[in-house]
Amino acid sequence: MLSYVVRRLLLMIPTLFGIMVINFFVIQAAPGGPVEQTLARLQGRNTDATARVSGTGAGEVGGAAGGATTGTTPGSSGAAPRGTYQGAEGLDPALIARLEKLYGFDKPPAERFFQMIGQYLRFDFGDSFFRDRSVMQLVLDKMPVSISLGLWTTLIIYFISVPLGVTKAVRDGSRFDLWTSTVVIVGNAIPSLLFAVLLIVLFAGGSYFDVFPLRGLTSENFAELSTWGKVGDYFWHLALPVFSLVIGGFAGLTLLTKNSFLDEITKQYVVTARAKGLSERRVLYGHVFRNAMLIIIAGFPAAFIGVLFTGSLLTEVIFSLDGLGLLGYEAAINRDYPVMFGTLYVFTLLGLVMQLVGDLAYTVVDPRIDFEGQNA
Numbered sequence: 001m002l003s004y005v006v007r008r009l010l011l012m013i014p015t016l017f018g019i020m021v022i023n024f025f026v027i028q029a030a031p032g033g034p035v036e037q038t039l040a041r042l043q044g045r046n047t048d049a050t051a052r053v054s055g056t057g058a059g060e061v062g063g064a065a066g067g068a069t070t071g072t073t074p075g076s077s078g079a080a081p082r083g084t085y086q087g088a089e090g091l092d093p094a095l096i097a098r099l100e101k102l103y104g105f106d107k108p109p110a111e112r113f114f115q116m117i118g119q120y121l122r123f124d125f126g127d128s129f130f131r132d133r134s135v136m137q138l139v140l141d142k143m144p145v146s147i148s149l150g151l152w153t154t155l156i157i158y159f160i161s162v163p164l165g166v167t168k169a170v171r172d173g174s175r176f177d178l179w180t181s182t183v184v185i186v187g188n189a190i191p192s193l194l195f196a197v198l199l200i201v202l203f204a205g206g207s208y209f210d211v212f213p214l215r216g217l218t219s220e221n222f223a224e225l226s227t228w229g230k231v232g233d234y235f236w237h238l239a240l241p242v243f244s245l246v247i248g249g250f251a252g253l254t255l256l257t258k259n260s261f262l263d264e265i266t267k268q269y270v271v272t273a274r275a276k277g278l279s280e281r282r283v284l285y286g287h288v289f290r291n292a293m294l295i296i297i298a299g300f301p302a303a304f305i306g307v308l309f310t311g312s313l314l315t316e317v318i319f320s321l322d323g324l325g326l327l328g329y330e331a332a333i334n335r336d337y338p339v340m341f342g343t344l345y346v347f348t349l350l351g352l353v354m355q356l357v358g359d360l361a362y363t364v365v366d367p368r369i370d371f372e373g374q375n376a
Contacts, residue, residue, distance in 0.1 A: 001363065005356065012352045017117070019348050020341070024113050027340065036335075116341065125342035130334055135342035138327060145217055145323030148238060149315065150307040153245040154300065161250045162296060165257025170284065172262060180254075188251030196244035196318045204240060212240050215320040241319045245307065253296070253303070260292040297361060301354035 097106070107115075119126060125135035168177050201207050204214045213219070219233050264270065265288060273283045313325035324343060331339035 001360075005360075008356050008359070012349070012356075015352060016345075016348055020117065020120075020345065021113070023344055024116070024341065025109065027337070028109055030335075120342075120345050125345070126338040128331075128339050129336045131336070131339075135338050138339060139324065139343060139346055142322060142324045142327045145316070145321050146325060148217065148234075149241060149245065149321070149323065150304055152238060152242050153249065153307045154304045156242065156246050157250045157253055157303070158296075158300065160246070161253035162257050162293070164250075165254045166261055166284075166289075168254070168258040169261030169265070172258075184251045184254050187247050190248060192244050192248045193314050193318070195247050196241070196315060199240045199244055200318070213237050217321060241315050241321060244318075245315055249307065257292070257296055260295060261288060264288045264292045294362065299358065300361065301358040305351050305354050 105112075116126075123136065125139075127134050128138060131138065164180060168180055171177050199212075200214065203209050203211045213236065217234065217237050218230075219225075219237070222230060222233055225233055261284075270283060270288060273287055274280075278286075313329060315321070316323045316326040317329070324347075327339065328343045330336070331343065
């Protein structure tokens with residue numbers, strides 16, 4: 001098993017490198033980079049993205065702008081240096097060159113990429129263009145919110161789906177199976193976004209009840225609460241966001257659990273176990289459960305990653321939860337490249353590690369599985 005883990009870890013290196021290469025050059029080709037955003041701001045075109053520009057980088061740009069405006073006037077002639085951005089007319093070429101140097105665009109893309117990779121190997125993600133903080137500090141500050149949403153959502157989905165799927169398989173074709181299938185289909189058909197809005201209207205002071213908070217992960221007086229008070233306050237804030245994610249996430253796992261059980265129940269070893277006189281409970285939970293749950297339990301890491309990175313963005317926006325999803329979205333809108341690439345690197349690396357954890361979970365659930373003898 002050790003050699004398999006080592007091979008998988010070594011395979012992560014070219015995989016991570018390839019993902020970063022593709023995303024780096026795709027993002028570089030997209031219009032509206034950080035220099036363009038800042039130039040638009042200096043020219044007075046305060047778009048939604050540029051209006052939020054703040055921090056040290058913006059301060060340096062402001063100083064550069066102030067020092068450069070004395071020698072130029074709008075509409076003045078003079079060729080801009082090669083590589084300047086569209087929409088830069090009327091600004092001093094020296095200012096544009098300072099902006100490019102400030103954001104690192106005075107170097108060729110290949111040089112910037114390998115410099116970035118060298119820093120990332122040391123987990124040095126640099127500083128945000130438009131926030132006066134390091135990317136690593138931003139990620140660490142936002143991580144607890146996203147992990148809270150992803151972990152509790154995944155756990156609750158499993159606690160609901162696995163027992164429900166097993167019961168549906170045992171009682172296949174009954175009224176219980178029919179009615180629960182209806183509930184599962186309806187729950188799967190409701191978008192998490194729509195259900196989140198409905199929960200706000202009903203229970204967060206929208207139009208009816210004001211029971212749950214609508215902003216943040218903790219209350220303002222969280223530090224003053226007792227230990228149990230902090231626990232209660234934490235889950236009180238999580239209740240609506242997690243419920244909105246759970247309602248649309250348990251359907252697929254429930255049906256997968258049911259189908260896995262039904263597939264195992266028809267196999268020969270189950271018939272043999274029943275012929276030996278074993279009780280139905282012993283057959284189901286002593287033999288069938290382990291084999292049927294193999295793919296379910298081993299898929300937990302991937303399910304967690306899916307909820308963490310893809311399912312929580314809209315939920316974080318709706319419930320004003322400042323997590324990684326919202327951070328990545330704002331970075332993409334503002335073209336904050338260090339935050340974009342830093343979060344992408346962390347997400348990709350964590351995803352690859354969790355895939356390895358999922359493979360190792362197979363051996364925990366079923367020791368008969370041996371990756372050591374496979375060319376994986």
